[in-house]
Amino acid sequence: MGYDLNKKLVIAISSRALFNLEDENKIFEEKGLDEYYKYQIENEDSQLKKGTAFRLVKNLLKINDDFPNDKQVEVIIMSRNNSATSLRITKSIEKYNLDIQRSAWSGGSEISKYLKPFKVDLFLSANEQDVQDAINEGIASARILPYEESADEYTNQVKIAFDGDAVLFSEESEIVYKTQGLEAFLAFEKQNATNPMNSGPFAQLLSVISNIQAKYPQEQTPIRTALITARNSPAHERVIRTLSQWNVRLDEAFFLGGVDKYEVVKAFGADIFFDDQDVHLESTSKNTPSAKVPYKKESILNNI
Structure with missing residues (x-):
């Protein structure tokens, strides 16, 4: 029987999200694919610098130390590189001692068609089109933004922060706000306060994380989650009822009512923050690894 990726938290990540490949990407954009391939092969033994999602991946993989015979987290490299240029990336993974054993190298073709066969729960990439394709396929996906880490950011607990509307929840309410204004949004939420919101692109990811959390006493959980949303009273009621209906766990929740999010995100100490705006x-x-969640294209069309 083959290796079973079901019932694990499966993270697919592009090489450019895990490592800082911005200089190499500039070569690709300015000089073309052949020069990019040549550079990567010539620098095969040059260790890559850490990228935006490195800290998240490293901290998530630590969870497996508690389950030596039953990994809870699987990280898979999924890249548009080809097998020849993959060596620099895999050698850097080995040098950083990351337990990443599986990879897919598409040689320039689209990545999204391989996500479901690998049972991916979350796809992180710096490529906007790959992220959009993944969202359209129903996979939680976000575009990593540039970030430079500091040396003291590693802890024994992974911290993941989510925006609400269009991330954990569907974009329905957010579209009401954007198209009709605040008063219409508040009236809509009050009218639907007891009706759970539809799930957003990251709802299933939260459920998988909750399953891992349930294997620990609450005070010892290796993953801590937070909802950081611009909603406030009375629009917060529907959020609370929805999460209860879903039977998922969120450790912290912040209803900011328009207050800037960045200070709360920084205070939480997130390894990554997902938002759509x-x-x-x-x-x-500027202070926290962050990633943008795009709208599913067919959802936008249905609401125009």
Whole structure:
């Protein structure tokens, strides 16, 4: 029987999200694919610098230390690189002692078609189109933003922060706000206060995380989650009822009512923060690894 990826938290990550490959990407954009391949092969033994998602991946993989015979987290490299240029990436993984054993190298073709066969729960990439394709396929996915880590950011607990609407929950309420204004949004939420919201692209990911959390006493959980949303009273009621209906766990919740998110995100100490709006991510990404969640294209079309 083959290795079973079901019932694990499976993270697929591009090489450019795990490592800082911005200089190499610049070579690709300015000089083309052949020069990029040549550079990677010539620098095969040059260790890559850590990228935005490195800290998240390293901390998540620590969870497996508690389950030596039954990994809870599986990280898979999924990259548009080809097998020849993969050696620099895999050698860097070995040098950083990351337990990443599986990879897929598409040689420039789209990644999204391989996500479901690998049972992926979350896909992180710096490539906007790959992320959009993954979201359209129903996979939780986000585009990693540039971030430079400091040396003291590693802990024994993974901290993941989520925005609410269009991330954990569907974009329905957010579209009401954007198209009709605040008063219409509040009236809509009050009218639907007892009706659970539809799930968003990251709802299933939260459920998988909750399953891992349930294997520990609450005070010893290796993953701590937070909801950080612009909602406030009375629109918070529907959020609380929805999470209860889903029977998932969120350790912390912040209903900011328009207050800037970046200070709360920083205080929480997130290893990553997921949001759908640039206005929030521009500030959070200066202090916290951050990633943008796009709308599912068919959802936008259905609401125009």
